[in-house]
Amino acid sequence: MTAQTKIFRIEIVLADADPVVRRVVEVPGEASLAVLHEVVQDAMGWEHAHLHEFDVDGARFGLPDPEWDAAVADESKVTLSGLLETGDQVNYWYDFGDDWHHRLVVEEVTAPEAGVRYPRCVAGQGACPPEDVGGVFGFEEFVEALADPAHPEHADRVEWWGSDRFDPHRFDLDSTDRALERLAWTPLPAAGA
Numbered sequence: 001m002t003a004q005t006k007i008f009r010i011e012i013v014l015a016d017a018d019p020v021v022r023r024v025v026e027v028p029g030e031a032s033l034a035v036l037h038e039v040v041q042d043a044m045g046w047e048h049a050h051l052h053e054f055d056v057d058g059a060r061f062g063l064p065d066p067e068w069d070a071a072v073a074d075e076s077k078v079t080l081s082g083l084l085e086t087g088d089q090v091n092y093w094y095d096f097g098d099d100w101h102h103r104l105v106v107e108e109v110t111a112p113e114a115g116v117r118y119p120r121c122v123a124g125q126g127a128c129p130p131e132d133v134g135g136v137f138g139f140e141e142f143v144e145a146l147a148d149p150a151h152p153e154h155a156d157r158v159e160w161w162g163s164d165r166f167d168p169h170r171f172d173l174d175s176t177d178r179a180l181e182r183l184a185w186t187p188l189p190a191a192g193a
Contacts, residue, residue, distance in 0.1 A: 130166075
């Protein structure tokens, strides 16, 4: 990073999830949408197991495959600074079967803090649903079934999950932020260093 680097503070909200699943991340503006995809995956707790796509004002970005859909532009060729500004909203669609839709909003664009690693997670709430749970409605049923031993799906869900314990309200900022360390950009030196 340089002193000219801009940091994008982005709120990520999993659409229609109850309880709310939300993260606030800070990402260098020189990062591509491909890097932002990695940030969303790691911050939310997804497993990088399915296809995804970004929608920015009707322009679609992802992993281009002309045999599948030629209208999807290459997400690695566009940066946050080149595409977004404060207040902009991006739609991020993950897992075209379970249909996890996320709303990303650029809350602010600031200068980087010296000595700080980016990207980083600075806030959040709620546990990420398990992969392949069946989308928003499947997640709600999953949580209900685990919590109620009398639920007709309880035994099946416990066997699938491996436990009867899942706290949909749980969020651990430290572990979420640590998940982003693999994507770290070199921080600016701290003052006096």
